[in-house]
């Protein structure tokens with residue numbers, strides 16, 4: 001019998017039959033996607049605190065807040081660059097303390113120079129060994145071996161043991177340090193950062209006033225190879241604990257187009273939950289953060305961190321604190337309590353956000369702002385919200401828009417027409 005004969009009957013399968021078999025699946029898939037669509041709010045739920053320069057209110061009460069920077073002795077020049085920048089753009093008016101953290105003893109020269117750059121407002125702490133090492137349930141030799149192998153896969157930083165400790169430290173430890181315990185708010189800094197606009201109001205005060213918990217500047221994709229098991233662990237945790245789904249959690253998803261029951265098979269892939277739906281890999285870039293440590297100190301967050309820690313993914317994968325913070329915020333925090341500092345100019349490495357300057361909003365005569373601190377600022381432009389930003393305005397928004405649009409969906413009215421697909 002020839003092959004043709006076998007095939008011929010299939011060709012004659014009537015269209016109506018095909019359609020009637022396929023329709024329920026298509027319908028199910030559409031219904032499923034609809035369940036993950038994020039409704040548009042009636043009004044903007046997260047707007048900039050100010051959209052023009054303000055006369056810095058130097059006498060106003062401050063919040064209980066601190067800058068925190070993890071740095072190593074050899075990063076002196078880069079750390080200095082950041083402090084020069086934040087002092088010029090903000091802290092010369094607001095004078096918040098700056099806490100430097102190191103996993104090794106400080107070089108006296110670093111202390112002297114940075115304290116001077118920070119106008120005498122800096123303190124220098126060494127992170128206790130037990131917060132910067134493998135926990136009891138991780139076999140150090142196995143972990144070191146695994147980290148070495150991760151290094152060979154060229155996943156960024158995955159081959160550096162210290163980087164793994166750092167991610168774990170920023171995920172679950174920093175807010176418990178003796179030196180941090182007395183503060184409620186923190187603003188995280190990194191060496192080698194530029195603040196490219198003047199920040200003429202107190203963001204801690206505004207966060208508190210608007211009941212915000214977490215503030216970010218840049219949202220982008222996580223490196224998938226660094227954390228294949230993180231999303232599954234998190235989604236399982238959420239389900240196990242019956243944590244309700246909010247719209248920010250939905251916004252983290254790239255829901256699957258595959259109909260039931262085939263969808264479930266996808267759960268074997270990385271970055272998928274038990275039902276086969278995926279995480280978009282979008283997250284807030286945590287090297288800039290202004291946040292309320294009371295959130296991280298809640299039992300809910302602590303238990304989530306401890307659960308992740310027991311999974312050993314900080315060492316046998318390279319789970320980053322940015323992804324951990326972002327998924328936790330999405331899981332536990334009302335989306336209205338997340339703030340995008342879209343009026344801040346921020347640059348770290350090649351990634352940056354820089355808004356255009358607000359028309360008529362630059363306070364050129366201000367004595368306090370002076371004319372020296374930010375130098376010559378960029379031209380004002382329609383729709384700009386920046387204060388004395390020094391960037392060319394050609395790239396006013398985040399590094400790529402995809403993740404930013406996605407994570408802002410629950411709070412933003414103006415969305416691109418295709419956003420519901422994302």
Ligand SMILES: *[C@@H]1O[C@H](CO)[C@@H](O)[C@H](O)[C@H]1NC(C)=O
Pocket residue numbers: 111112115116119120121122123124
């Ligand atoms: C930093 O400078 C201030 C003012 O000069 C000084 O009082 C303080 O002790 C210095 N701090 C450190 C850690 O050296």
Ligand SMILES: *[C@@H]1O[C@H](CO)[C@@H](O)[C@H](O)[C@H]1NC(C)=O
Pocket residue numbers: 364365366367370371
């Ligand atoms: C600052 O510069 C602007 C022009 O850029 C000028 O109009 C203004 O008078 C200057 N202000 C001071 C205090 O020098």
